[in-house]
Amino acid sequence: MIDLYTASTPNGHKVSVALEELGLPYTVHAIDLAAKVQKEPWFLALNPNGRIPVIVDREMDDFAVFESGAILVYLAEKTGRLMPTDVKGRSQVMQWLMFQMGGVGPMMGQANVFYRYFPEKIPPAIERYQNESRRLFEVLDSQLARTEWLAGGEYSIADIANWCWVRTHRWSGVSTEGLTHLQRWLDAMKARPACQRGVEIPVKVESLVDDKKGSQAFIEQARGMVQR
Structure with missing residues (x-):
């Protein structure tokens, strides 16, 4: 089982899409960026850089992986999929x-x-x-x-x-x-x-793909990201 700590951002979606493609079981933990949950000590213990996404692989002695690109490579190598072996x-x-x-x-x-x-x-x-x-x-x-x-x-x-x-x-x-x-x-x-x-994990955000559907909640979250 994998725990995914994430928010509705492109970097967060990279990992949730990969997990869905690979069919791996995972539990979602939504991180409130505007509230700066990503800066709390427990989260910094997983990612010292204080950013989402982070995964914790419970099958690998609670191994934490941060940086979205590194997570994608880890998941691909773990499953032998979505990455050529040559x-x-x-x-x-x-x-x-x-x-x-x-x-x-x-x-x-x-x-x-x-x-x-x-x-x-x-x-x-x-x-x-x-x-x-x-x-x-x-x-x-x-x-x-x-x-x-x-x-x-x-x-x-x-x-x-x-x-x-x-x-x-x-x-x-x-x-x-x-x-x-x-x-x-x-x-x-x-x-x-x-x-x-x-791209609907942890929540669906229409404003990301249609600027006519502005989401105040997303704007506030994004401002929290900018300020972090």
Whole structure:
């Protein structure tokens, strides 16, 4: 059994989607970010960085894993799924996983801060992070013009990681217009039952994918994330 400590954010969804895809039994523990539960001593004992998500693998002597990308790799290696076992295939997955961890997530995260939550509007900052996010989308689109899934012919944790962020592009104020291969992939991901279930954990938040459905609860949670 795995305990999942999470919140309704793209990084949190990466792990819940993976758990759903893998069919692993897990218990959800919703973390109230606005209340700074992630900064409480008991949580810091699991993740000294005070961030979600975190898993605790009860089958492995209560082994805690933090950082969403590290959790995805751990789960893939634990089950032998969603990650090729050959050196080349594994490297391809890791490259696109790191692309999300080092690029898509940070750039979209900063776009969110300056576009949604920062107390004053700073147009150069908004444009900088939205433009860089769009450039990264174009890189994904170029890759997906050549392959069905990001790392080649097999669905992997690289697809899960990138999708959980890219699907929220409207919230970041970033367009996907004209990126036909990226849109094909977004639609294919959205159609997967495990993806549908995973992005509703711990709660469904419409505002993440539709900026016309603003959720005050989510906004308050997001502000808590920015301030942490």
